[in-house]
Amino acid sequence: MASPKLITRLLAQGLVSESDIRAARKLQSESGGQLLDVLVRIGAIDEEVLLDCASQAWGIARLEDGLIPAQPETLTGAAEDLCLPQNWLESKQVLVWWVADTDFQTLRVAACNPVDPVIREQIGRAVSDRRARLSLPEPDVEWYLISRSQFDAMASLIGDIDNDRQDFEADGDLSRLRELAEEAPVIDLVNQIFAAAIKHGASDIHIEPSEKFFDVRLRIDGVVQTWQRQPATKFDAVSTRIKLISAMDIAERRLPQDGRQSIRLSGQTFDLRVSSLPGAWGESLVLRLLPKNQSLPSLEELGLSGRALKELKSALLQPNGIVLVTGPTGSGKSTTLYTGLQSINDGRKKIITIEDPIEFNMERVTQVQVKADIGLTFAAGLRSILRQDPDVIMIG
Numbered sequence: 408m409a410s411p412k413l414i415t416r417l418l419a420q421g422l423v424s425e426s427d428i429r430a431a432r433k434l435q436s437e438s439g440g441q442l443l444d445v446l447v448r449i450g451a452i453d454e455e456v457l458l459d460c461a462s463q464a465w466g467i468a469r470l471e472d473g474l475i476p477a478q479p480e481t482l483t484g485a486a487e488d489l490c491l492p493q494n495w496l497e498s499k500q501v502l503v504w505w506v507a508d509t510d511f512q513t514l515r516v517a518a519c520n521p522v523d524p525v526i527r528e529q530i531g532r533a534v535s536d537r538r539a540r541l542s543l544p545e546p547d548v549e550w551y552l553i554s555r556s557q558f559d560a561m562a563s564l565i566g567d568i569d570n571d572r573q574d575f576e577a578d579g580d581l582s583r584l585r586e587l588a589e590e591a592p593v594i595d596l597v598n599q600i601f602a603a604a605i606k607h608g609a610s611d612i613h614i615e616p617s618e619k620f621f622d623v624r625l626r627i628d629g630v631v632q633t634w635q636r637q638p639a640t641k642f643d644a645v646s647t648r649i650k651l652i653s654a655m656d657i658a659e660r661r662l663p664q665d666g667r668q669s670i671r672l673s674g675q676t677f678d679l680r681v682s683s684l685p686g687a688w689g690e691s692l693v694l695r696l697l698p699k700n701q702s703l704p705s706l707e708e709l710g711l712s713g714r715a716l717k718e719l720k721s722a723l724l725q726p727n728g729i730v731l732v733t734g735p736t737g738s739g740k741s742t743t744l745y746t747g748l749q750s751i752n753d754g755r756k757k758i759i760t761i762e763d764p765i766e767f768n769m770e771r772v773t774q775v776q777v778k779a780d781i782g783l784t785f786a787a788g789l790r791s792i793l794r795q796d797p798d799v800i801m802i803g
Contacts (some may be wrong), residue, residue, distance in 0.1 A: 410522050413443075413464045417452070420461060425453035443518065444555065454554060462552050470551035475561065476504050487619055487638040489533040499526050500558045511543070512642070519558055541633045545608060558599040586690045587644035588651055596641070597648045601672050603634055604696055612696070614649070616642045616689035629738060642689055653681040661685055667764055669699070680764060697766050703746050709739070723747050741766050744803055748772065756798040761788040764803075 417423045423446060431445040440448075443461070447454045451760070462469050485504045486496060500519040505511050516530055530548070538545045566778075587593060600623055605611050609625035621642040623635040637645070650657045651664030666681040678697040683690040706720060723729050730747070732740045745767045751770055752758060760769075763777035763785075773795070775788050785802065792800055 409610050410461075410464065413461050414756075416460055416464045420460070422456060423451050426722065443520075454556075455743065456554060458554055465522050465552070467521050467550050467552050470553045470557065473555075474515070474551070475557070475649055476660075487640075488636055489514075489530075489537055490493050490619070491529070491533050494527070497562060499523065499529075500553075500555070501526055501530075503530070504550075504603050506547075512546045513549065514546045514549065514574055517553040517557075518557055519553055521550045521552055535634075541636060542760055563733065585647065585651070585657065588648040588657075589738055592642075593644045593648050596637070597645060597652075598672075600635075600671075601696065604694075606673060607634075610695065612692075612694040614642075614645070614692040614694070616646075616686065616691070617687055621645070621689070629735065639688070646683075646690055646692060649681060649694065650683070653694075653773070655681065655683065660690055672696075675699075678764065678766070699768075701767070702766065703749050704742065706746055709743060709746060719743075719747065720750075723780045741803060744801055748799070748801055751799065757796055758799045758801070759792050759797045760801040760803065761792060762801075 414428065423592065427446060431442055431449060431451060435442055435445045436448065443457060446452050447457060458469055486493060489503065491503065502517045504515055506513040506515055511754050514534065518526055534545060534548060558761060600612060604625055607625055607627050609627050611626040613624040615622050615624065615633060616639060620636050621639055622633055624631050625634045647657050650666065652670065653668045655664045655666035664683045668679050670677055670679050676699040677701060680695040682693045711719065722728065732743050734740050746770065748758060754771055759773045760776045761777060765774050765776050777783060777785060777788065
């Protein structure tokens with residue numbers, strides 16, 4: 408529906424006549440479309456003149472060509488991030504994109520009819536839903552008026568992207584996947600994920616694909632929190648990149664895999680552990696970054712209550728028996744076990760561990776890494792360990 412304020416301005420300035428409006432409304436009732444588009448179509452007013460008048464009436468700037476994203480992928484990415492269906496955007500003649508270098512804090516919305524209350528309501532709801540879903544601050548929204556020709560030009564580029572995606576997904580070529588994984592944008596995105604995990608002290612990184620998106624979630628202080636949502640079209644390249652650097656088979660997507668590798672990030676060396684699990688929309692990836700050469704806390708620094716600390720110390724000093732350490736991911740099981748071993752590692756005991764993986768390297772301790780592919784399982788390793796005259800065995 409055309410803005411009454413704009414129609415009044417057009418009539419007041421003599422840019423259209425009452426008969427033009429009647430003729431346009433009649434044609435609109437027969438063939439549909441927007442009244443303003445019909446006015447242009449029947450030659451009642453030049454499109455540029457109409458747009459300038461609309462911009463003044465609505466107080467909304469026209470979109471300059473220099474503000475249009477150079478990469479059309481930017482448009483599809485923002486739409487997917489906001490869960491806005493592409494067919495709805497096309498039907499309403501709307502473009503949305505995040506302003507570069509604003510860390511998703513400035514959203515631009517360009518529309519042929521930016522005062523349409525339906526468009527305003529839908530965009531507002533999408534922005535609010537994203538804020539609630541990702542626990543992020545609400546971004547600034549900048550509105551612009553665009554011409555039909557501007558919209559059509561960008562919509563055709565979006566259509567080309569969709570066609571390219573279908574060709575790529577149907578192809579599934581491994582060499583192409585490998586090439587994508589080595590491209591700078593993919594490398595940068597994976598490095599950003601690692602940097603965020605280090606910055607926030609995350610124990611685990613979860614990368615979870617769905618139909619239209621994949622979420623990057625970080626486990627911080629035992630709680631999984633969404634850090635970022637990316638379009639699903641980037642997932643194959645990101646997952647391939649992660650599998651490459653963790654020495655996993657990029658061709659295998661049907662079976663679970665485990666991988667590990669030493670990597671250097673932010674001046675530190677980390678052991679990277681990766682687990683993949685095939686799901687309906689792709690492989691769920693869980694990554695753990697373990698700092699190498701990290702110093703262990705003392706028993707007193709573990710945060711145990713006085714009674715629990717006393718009981719743990721007593722158990723560690725017993726000549727026989729078993730100590731079980733249980734808890735959820737990231738709760739400190741490994742740290743507690745290693746700290747306990749360190750407290751009794753006085754050089755007078757034979758200490759052997761069998762682990763998968765070895766998370767801390769300890770002096771005067773024989774540490775065995777499980778290698779199930781060659782038959783060195785926990786069971787096989789334990790049988791041999793018992794013949795090594797151990798005083799203490801740690802299994803983890």
